[in-house]
Amino acid sequence: xxxxxxxxxLSFQLISFCLALSLAFPxxxxxAANVYAIKGAKVYTLAGPAIENGTVVLRDGKIAAVGAxxxxxxxxxxxxxxxxxxxxxxxxPITQIGLNExxxxxxxxxxxxxxxxxxxLVASTAVNPATAHIPVTRASGITEVxxxxxxxxxxxxxxxxxxxxxxxxxxxxxTMDEMQIKRSVAMxxxxxxxxxxxxxFSTFSFKEKPYTEAKKEYDKSVNELSDWxxxxxxYAQAKEKGSPDLFVRDLKLEALVPVVEGKLxxxxxxxxxxxxxxxVDFCTKQNLKMILGSGAESWKVKDLLKEKKxxxxxxxxxxxxxxxxxxxxxxxxxxxxxxxAGVPFAFSSxxxxxxxxxxxxxxxxxxxxxxxxxxxxxxxxxxxxILGLAxxxxxxxxxxxxxIIVTTGDPLEIQTQVRYLFIKGQLTSTDNRxxxxxxxxxxxxxxxx
Amino acid sequence: MKRAxxxxxxxxxxxxxxxxxAQDSNTQKDNAILIKNATILTITHGNIEHGSILIRDGKIAAVGTxxxxxxxxxxxxxxxxxxxxxxxxxxxxIAIDGGVNEGSVSVSSMANIADVLDPEDMxxxxxxxxxxxxxxxxxxxxxxxxxxxxxIKLRWGKPASQLPFEGALPGIKFALGENPKRSNFSPPxxxxxxxxxxxxxVEETIREALIEARQYKKEWDDYNQKKAAxxxxxxxxxxxxxxxxxxxxxEGKRYVHSHCYRxxxxxxxxxxxxxxxxxxxxxxxxxxxxxxxxxxxxxxxxGSTFSDWWGYKMEAYDAxxxxxxxMTDRGVIVSINSDDxxxxxHLNQEAAKSMKYGGLSANDALKLxxxxxxxxxxxxxxxxxxxxxxxxxxxxxxxxxLSVYAVVQKTLIDGRVYFDRQRDIxxxxxxxxxxxxLLAKEKKAAEEKKAEGxxxxxxxxxxxxxxxxxxxxxxxxxxVAGGGL
Numbered sequence: 045x046x047x048x049x050x051x052x053x054l055s056f057q058l059i060s061f062c063l064a065l066s067l068a069f070p071x072x073x074x075x076a077a078n079v080y081a082i083k084g085a086k087v088y089t090l091a092g093p094a095i096e097n098g099t100v101v102l103r104d105g106k107i108a109a110v111g112a113x114x115x116x117x118x119x120x121x122x123x124x125x126x127x128x129x130x131x132x133x134x135x136x137p138i139t140q141i142g143l144n145e146x147x148x149x150x151x152x153x154x155x156x157x158x159x160x161x162x163x164x165l166v167a168s169t170a171v172n173p174a175t176a177h178i179p180v181t182r183a184s185g186i187t188e189v190x191x192x193x194x195x196x197x198x199x200x201x202x203x204x205x206x207x208x209x210x211x212x213x214x215x216x217x218x219t220m221d222e223m224q225i226k227r228s229v230a231m232x233x234x235x236x237x238x239x240x241x242x243x244x245f246s247t248f249s250f251k252e253k254p255y256t257e258a259k260k261e262y263d264k265s266v267n268e269l270s271d272w273x274x275x276x277x278x279y280a281q282a283k284e285k286g287s288p289d290l291f292v293r294d295l296k297l298e299a300l301v302p303v304v305e306g307k308l309x310x311x312x313x314x315x316x317x318x319x320x321x322x323x324v325d326f327c328t329k330q331n332l333k334m335i336l337g338s339g340a341e342s343w344k345v346k347d348l349l350k351e352k353k354x355x356x357x358x359x360x361x362x363x364x365x366x367x368x369x370x371x372x373x374x375x376x377x378x379x380x381x382x383x384x385a386g387v388p389f390a391f392s393s394x395x396x397x398x399x400x401x402x403x404x405x406x407x408x409x410x411x412x413x414x415x416x417x418x419x420x421x422x423x424x425x426x427x428x429x430i431l432g433l434a435x436x437x438x439x440x441x442x443x444x445x446x447x448i449i450v451t452t453g454d455p456l457e458i459q460t461q462v463r464y465l466f467i468k469g470q471l472t473s474t475d476n477r478x479x480x481x482x483x484x485x486x487x488x489x490x491x492x493x
Numbered sequence: 494m495k496r497a498x499x500x501x502x503x504x505x506x507x508x509x510x511x512x513x514x515a516q517d518s519n520t521q522k523d524n525a526i527l528i529k530n531a532t533i534l535t536i537t538h539g540n541i542e543h544g545s546i547l548i549r550d551g552k553i554a555a556v557g558t559x560x561x562x563x564x565x566x567x568x569x570x571x572x573x574x575x576x577x578x579x580x581x582x583x584x585x586x587i588a589i590d591g592g593v594n595e596g597s598v599s600v601s602s603m604a605n606i607a608d609v610l611d612p613e614d615m616x617x618x619x620x621x622x623x624x625x626x627x628x629x630x631x632x633x634x635x636x637x638x639x640x641x642x643x644x645i646k647l648r649w650g651k652p653a654s655q656l657p658f659e660g661a662l663p664g665i666k667f668a669l670g671e672n673p674k675r676s677n678f679s680p681p682x683x684x685x686x687x688x689x690x691x692x693x694x695v696e697e698t699i700r701e702a703l704i705e706a707r708q709y710k711k712e713w714d715d716y717n718q719k720k721a722a723x724x725x726x727x728x729x730x731x732x733x734x735x736x737x738x739x740x741x742x743x744e745g746k747r748y749v750h751s752h753c754y755r756x757x758x759x760x761x762x763x764x765x766x767x768x769x770x771x772x773x774x775x776x777x778x779x780x781x782x783x784x785x786x787x788x789x790x791x792x793x794x795x796g797s798t799f800s801d802w803w804g805y806k807m808e809a810y811d812a813x814x815x816x817x818x819x820m821t822d823r824g825v826i827v828s829i830n831s832d833d834x835x836x837x838x839h840l841n842q843e844a845a846k847s848m849k850y851g852g853l854s855a856n857d858a859l860k861l862x863x864x865x866x867x868x869x870x871x872x873x874x875x876x877x878x879x880x881x882x883x884x885x886x887x888x889x890x891x892x893x894x895l896s897v898y899a900v901v902q903k904t905l906i907d908g909r910v911y912f913d914r915q916r917d918i919x920x921x922x923x924x925x926x927x928x929x930x931l932l933a934k935e936k937k938a939a940e941e942k943k944a945e946g947x948x949x950x951x952x953x954x955x956x957x958x959x960x961x962x963x964x965x966x967x968x969x970x971x972x973v974a975g976g977g978l
Contacts, residue, residue, distance in 0.1 A: 145804070146804055146805070146806060146807050146809075146810055147804065147805040147806060148671070148676075148677040148805060148806035148807065149806070149807050176804075176810075177804065180803075362835055362836070362838075362839065363835055364616075364619060364834060364835050368615045369924075369928060371917070371918075371921060372618060372619050372622045372917070373622070396804065397802065397803050397804035397805060400801070401801070403897075404842060404897055407897030407898060408839065408842070408897060410897070410898055411892075411897065411898040411899060411900045412900060456897060457896065457897055457898075458842055458845040458846055458848075458849060458895070458896070458897050459845060459848050459849045459895070460849075461849065477813075478803070478813040478814060478815065478850075479813075479815075481783075481811060481813050481815075482783070482813055482815040482819065482850075482851070485783050485784050485819065486783075486815075486819055486822070488784075488787075490787050491787055491788065493791065
């Protein structure tokens, strides 16, 4: 299966394009090039106005220079991008990429651990760098993702309360060590919803329980969550004061220490306005740094989110309204509403195989009123800011990781193709399992009748 | 995702678009309507800039650039917006009251979706707002032979009896692979696993049912023959509601829409159909159709697929977004379907992906959600393109519908505006006020009741009122349960 920058997997188009221009690329069995210059494109840095006929210089994995009058270094391999557009790669901030190969086959899924409180688990431990999802996803212009344990998938219900730590990584590399941007980016909390109605997969029907019972279960979960945090505080104190002989290391509490110290944000997944309010209230009282995930009814609590400075990683715009009496287009107009209210947000797929729809989600929101430049930020820059990674990715500025896409046009538009893809400064193949199968079977001879 | 009603008391607020639609039913029906100044995507004869469409009695009466406004006609100025044929969804589970699957038996041909249509399912309105005007409403895929299917028009606000697409041939769902063999579900405790559990068993389940049906048909043919010959003392065969629809399949009077994923199982069903002398009308999902596109084309079956779903189960691991384009290139009539009330809201976008993946032309991409599903459902004489004489089922978009930025402004069925975005937006403040008033009233009533209880100072138990069941959204339940796995 194709890996980053393996010569064999360089796309057919890319090879023919390069040959046509008689570029002296060392395409085969050479060490990866260190310096590139993308020339002649319209460059959207997301750190300022777009640059016509701009040049981007990439050196040693980082962006070295961006501008209209940049000299092309002598040692650079030149990518003639006339007529093309250059953007930062897209960032999908909630996925199960690498943790989930085939959703229905549990042997290939590492997102759901037993037990309700697992703060010590870290996603990057089990991210499979050889997953077919990585090349498929990056072919759509997504260059980095956050892998989030415990949410999404077929049976997201009952997946625990604290499900582990989310990890950010680039979508190219031979090992996780090469790919990783940051191992622990956020602690994931599935906010316990007051669910009176739930779907039971064993009987394929909805089960109802009395509200009082649902509320009781909710209170129990939240109390447990409080207990864990309280114990983590004591643990931190004890550790600080130090009684080494008696001190027993506790992995779960140890993992929660940066959370209670406000150093590691909590990514709280909630949809219902009531759940969001409860979660905000809880995190405020507990002094936690909260990021809201999914947030189907964020629009109802946008003032609260704004006031408390809580950013939102939105679930797909392609969903039905949470309630039947909500306007039919609420999931599509919500991003525009949050933007107008000044609530920072990013789009996410909440998926694995659907990650490549990320630009489509943002484009749909533009159709329903979100300004186009804000939509670009919400798939390229905002996630990095929300997750504290904007010093590394999100804009085309010198010093940042050279995660760059060169497109045939508007990256949010469905028909746009990614012509070149750079991850950590390396020209990376857009070839993938799907294109391979297509090329293989379109060559199948017509069978005899 | 869940959509529960907030309170029983605001239930009717949810039906507001219903009443908004209903009020103009008399003003538009039977009168001429002229849509003018539009970019018309006819599908069959190119695009017409600055064009007009004249609608009379619910049918397209004229299409062109120089149409005059007839006296008394309602004029819709499209202001340069795009008009395309209403989108046809060849695989849907909306508007179904209760479960989508009769999952107790492996042959459930006696179950009929037409008997359980729910005209109040909000998904009808949601999908209408995505430009969908007709949909193939299918039983789920739990069984090798599932239930009977029905084609509907999304006539939001009309009773269930007026949803079915008049004259459309009924269908039946077959299902192959992981769902009927139940690879991905465990039976509930105490329930025995069900035959079949392999693809081999799925084939035999279907073959056995068809043999039964053939025998049953022979009994009736014999009976009818003897009766026609004047034989008086005959006892008719016992009617069998399981086998009757299968006899219709054998006689070509009922379409088979078969859920399938892998190439091997598709070829299996083509062989079985050949053996019994009928044709499969459509292969549904057909995610590996691209591997055997020539065989599918030769069998005369259509392929109705997803745009880019893959990897959610083992049999979807070889799914590719080039499927629609590759099958089209090899001569299969292809449609792109939703299988999901939400996905149906942007089938125009999903069709556009076949241009990116496999290079279909814009017109061929649009065909995937208009003319081609119409052909697959045998209703292309009525819908699927903008041609004189066809039903005025139209979707008006503010941009090219193949753009991600296009938003449906109006949807017409039979020449009547069933969805109007502006009207929907305008109605929202009044609906919100109504809801808030109801909530306030409910709150006040509850407080008064509480105060009453206090003044009476009754510690003893009051008779507990039976808890009102919140109105569930059955079709949503169905979608979760649905064939869409």
